Amino acid sequence: MTEQIDKALAREYEAGFVSAVESETFEPGLNEDVIRRISEVKGEPEWMLEWRLKAFRVWQEMEEPNWAHVDYEKVDFQAISYYSAPKSMKDKPKSLDEVDPELLRTYEKLGIPLVEQQMLAGVAVDAVFDSVSVVTTFREKLEEAGVIFCPISEAVHKYPELLKKYLGSVVPTKDNFFAALNCAVFTDGSFVYIPKGVRCPMELSTYFRINEQNTGQFERTLIIADEGSHVSYLEGCTAPQRDENQLHAAVVELVALDDAEIKYSTVQNWYPGDEEGKGGIYNFVTKRGICHTNAKISWTQVETGSSVTWKYPSCVLKGDNSIGEFYSVALTRGRQQADTGTKMIHIGKNTKSTIISKGISAGKSNNSYRGLVRMNPGAQGARNFTQCDSLLIGDQCGAHTFPYVESRNPSAIVEHEATTSKVSDDQMFLCQQRGIDPEKAVSMIVNGFCKEVFKELPMEFAVEAGKLLEISLEGSVG
Amino acid sequence: MSEWLQQAIAHADSIQDGFAEQRSASLALLKDTKWPNRKTEAWKYTPLRAVERSSAVIKEDSPELMPQSVLGADFLELTFVDGQLVALPDELPDGLTITMQESSIFATIKPERHLFGLVNDVLASDIVIVTVAEGVQVEQPIRINNLLSSGAQAHIRTVVELKPKSSLAVVETSEAHGNTLATAFTEYLVGAEAKLEHYRFALQTDDNVAVGGSHFKLLEKAVLNSSIIGFGSQLQRIDTDIIHAGEKADAKLNAIYLLDGQELFDLHATVEHEVPNCTTEENIRGIAADRSRAVFNGRIHIHRDAQKTLAELNNRNLLLSDKAEINTKPELEIYADDVRCAHGATIAEIDKKALYYLQTRGVSKSQAQLMLSFGFINELIDQMPNAELAEWVRPIIRDRFAQMEVK
Known part of the structure; x- marks a missing residue:
């Protein structure tokens, strides 16, 4: 059995190739000059630079957090390059035809079709390669509906008022160590604005790719969903297979104004490092959304990659009757470590939140759920339900649950449940008795275990997520 | 190091007994331990201001204090006044010994780094060692009673050892008058196939500041049944650690906390499953009224070798006022795969439908609330193995409910 596990764990990381794209990369190191240069390269207005520098000064005063249940070699922030862009992006391509074919091939290899004609379902994609956005598809069609979907570096110029109002409004500069760093050095990302009452005509998606060595992303x-609007957003990520650890410190802010709904789905497949734990991405991400009256934010995540994950997509339920949801499947294997979960802060009356977290640990990995549910004094009639289930495969891994439950309103109801178990012998026996081989049986059982989360994913993602799990679990039970 | 701690440990040198070696080791550790603040995980919800501001001091002479509560005629009473042992039972049953000599168990069961555990190591002047000989079933329960006079600071420590196949019941109680500060720690080694019945009643309220713990190590096939009942006070913190160190040991912990006024109560329960085939069942119920604050932390840690563990924790809370606060954190840390572990936690108010039902039957609203609140915890009192103690504690709880300002 162990042999089979080893074999399965040694499987190749399919997205681990490096693209031969000529890049312009900053020298490693971080200081105010580097930030000025990033701002200059992006041709940013003065206010943006000021904002970055302020964040940088805050960051310098902060300490790297160490409360998470993860153990890793600390990042040397001076050894990272904070900007890397394909050279061909220097003269910004106007359309897909002008984009470097090597870049397009990269995304094709990853299964992300950027060529619009070939796309079936009509998902608009913003492809981010190292520090810059390569291309955003279907922009015209979206513009017809009034939807703004563009790289954030472009939004700085085109929609400064929206940015000034909302950037840092959900995740303030001082929020935490990695968020402050991100504020100082962020290079690109996506900006979405859905106007009042508009239901976004197609799924929006961003695909993040780290290619260059010694860089961080x-x-x-x-994302701003104006009153009564609706949007579904997908995020995917991969990186080449390398021996060094690379840092990914992103910030995602969601603003759901009155009656709006945002659905944010992630399939995270950063390079997890090899079986000895060498290399891989440090995924230290801050994601948070704010819900105004009657608004709804739903986070769905499938986490299979990264050597270390530190990520807590959260909802601030500020408006009355607002709803927050968190559905998560986190699979760790090899020597991966994940400390992930959510925060639901109930402020408004009759706010509701649901947390469904499924953790699967295999190999020598450690998988932790860490969550906070807080009922503020004003959260009259609020309701939370939390379920965290862990599945252990093999006796060298760990599964942990650290839920914080705080209530200051008697009419609020909070429920938390957690269970831990292994794939039961009975279930295996039943499947095998029906002629299903053990591998298939484990895959079926795990899929069933995750069903509640998968059904929340948009169709394309659900297929990808299921496939990812299947590959990861190959041969893990004998 | 805080000012309070510096003043407190200045007394350390005055104690001369057989525990000098452990004391100096603990003192060294203590000097190396940070005073907790809001960012210290174990003290996140429990500020130590009450300790820092306490004017209670260690007294040289203990006044004459008589215990106010009598549990029953057949209890073996160990009475401490202001930290000094003043009364021992006249006669002890065969096989039960009580000494103040050295002990190899002292300071080995409680967690090494617990700040107040270390304070207690250093400052407990009358360390009492209770031993039950192999195969002896002690019928009479032992009561360790910690009496405090106004303005007193006291540190008491008891070490209890149950040799294989023996059995014993221990009741830990305390009575405090006015402004007091106490650390009371008890360490239990439960030998192979031995049975320990344990009760800790922390029923003093008001200005009392108490930080203490009951720590258990269970050897093969040992059985522990522990009941903790706490009312809040200015600061009431209890740590309990249950270590499964022998296979097939079984632990059951029932705890109740009932808070009123501006009280604070903090229970930290940790279960360490170090070996395979052990079971743990924890039921924790809490009620917080008025402006009180309840904190519960329930950690279950399954070590790599502890296969076939069964562990369950259930924490249910009633929040009775919109000024009260409940913070609960059930934790699981699991490193073995063939185990069944679960925990659950809920916080809510009294079921409105049940309340309505009782009112339609002519029960007044406040009476109905009392009935439902009492029913919520009574189940755990019913489970107490010693019926006499259950009968003793029930009216105290009834009085408590009567005082509680129920909306």
Whole structure:
């Protein structure tokens, strides 16, 4: 059995190739000059630079957090390059035809079709390669509906008022160590604005790719759903297979104004490092949304990659009757470590939140759920339900649950449940008795275990997520 | 190091007994331990201001204090006044010994780094060692009673050892008058196939500041049944650690906390499953009224070797006022795969439908609330193995409910 596990764990990381794209990369190091240069390269207005520098000064005063249940070699922030862009992007391509074919091939290899004609379902994609956005598809069609979907570096110029109002409004500069760093050095990301009453005509998606060596990726996403609007957003990520650890410190901010709904789905497949734990991405991400009256934010995540994950997509339920949801499947194997979960802050009356978290640990990995549910004094009639289930595969891994439950309103109801178990012998026996081989049986059982989360994913993602899990679990039970 | 701590440990040198070696080791550790603040995980919800501001001091002479509560005629009473042992039972049953000599168990069961555990190591002047000989079933329960006079600071420590196949019941109680500060720690080693019945009643309220713990190590096939009942006070913190160190040990912990006024109560329960085939069942119920604050932290840690563990924790809370606060954190840390572990936590108010039902039957609203609140915890009192103690504690709880300002 162990042999089979080893074999399965040694499987190749399919997205681990490097693209031969000529890049312009900053020298490693971080100081005010570097930030000025990033701002200059982007041709940013003065206010943006000021904002960055302010964040940088705050960051210098902060300490790297160490409360998470993860153990890793600390990042040397001076050894990272904070900007890397394909050379061909220097003269910004106007359309897909002008984009470097090597870049397009990269995304094709990853299964992300950027060529619009070939696309079936009509998902608009913003492809971010290292520090810059390569291309955003279907922009015209979206513009017809009044939807703004563009790289955030472009939004700085085109929509400064929206940015000034909302950038940093959900995740303030001082929020935490990695968020402050991101504020100082973020290079690109996606910006979405859905006007009042508009239901976004197609799914929006961003695909993040780290290619260059010794770089970090610091992207920033801001989604604003104006009153009564609706949007579904997908995010995917991969990186080449390398021996060094690379840092990914992103910030995602969601603003759901009155009656709006945002659905944010992530399939995270950063390079997880090899079986000895060498290399891989440090995924230290801050994601948070704010819900105004009757608004709804739903986070769905499938986490299979990264060597270390530190990520808590959260909802601030500020408006009355607002709803927050968090559905998560986190799979760790090899020596991966994940400390992930959510925060639901109930401020408004009759706010509701649901947390469904499924953790699967295999190999020598450690998988932790860490969550906070807080009922503020004003959260009259609020309701939370939390369920965290963990599944252990093999006796060398760990599964942990650290839920914080705080209530200051008697009419609020909070429920938390957690269970831990392994794939039961009975279930295996039943499947095998029906002629299903053990591998298939484990895959079926795990899929069933995650069903509640998968059904929340948009169709394309659900297929990808299921496939990812299947590959990851190959041969893990004998 | 805080000012309070510096003043407190200045007394350390005055104690001369057989525990000098452990004391100096603890003192060294203590000097190396940070005073907790809001960012210290174990003290996140429990500020130590009450300790820092306490004017209670260690007294040289203990006044004459008589215990106010009598549990029953057949209890073996160990009475401490202001930290000094003043009364021992006249006669002890065969196989039960009580000494103040050295002990190899002292300071080995409680967690090494617990700040107040270390304070207690250093400052407990009358360390009492209770031993039950192999195969002896002690019928009479032992009561460790910690009496405090106004303005007193006291540190008491008891070490209890149950040799294989023996059995014993221990009741830890305290009575405090006015402004007091106490650390009371008890360490239990439960030998192979031995049975321990344990009760800790922390029923003093008001200005009392108490930080203490009951720590258990269970060897093969040992059985522990522990009941903790706490009312809040200015600061009431209890740590309990249950270590499964022998296979097939079984632990059951029932705890109740009932808070009123501006009280604070903090229970930290940790279960360490170090070996395979052990079971743990924890039921924790809490009620917070008025402006009180309840904190519960329930950690279950399954070590790599502890296969076939069964562990369950259930924490249910009633929040009775919009000024009260409940913070709960059930934790699981699991490193073995063939285990069944679960925890659940809920916080809510009294079921409105049940309340309505009782009112339609002519029960007044406040009476109905009392009935439902009492029912919420009574189940755990019913489970107390010693019926006499259950009968003793029930009216105290009834009085408590009567005082509680129920909306």
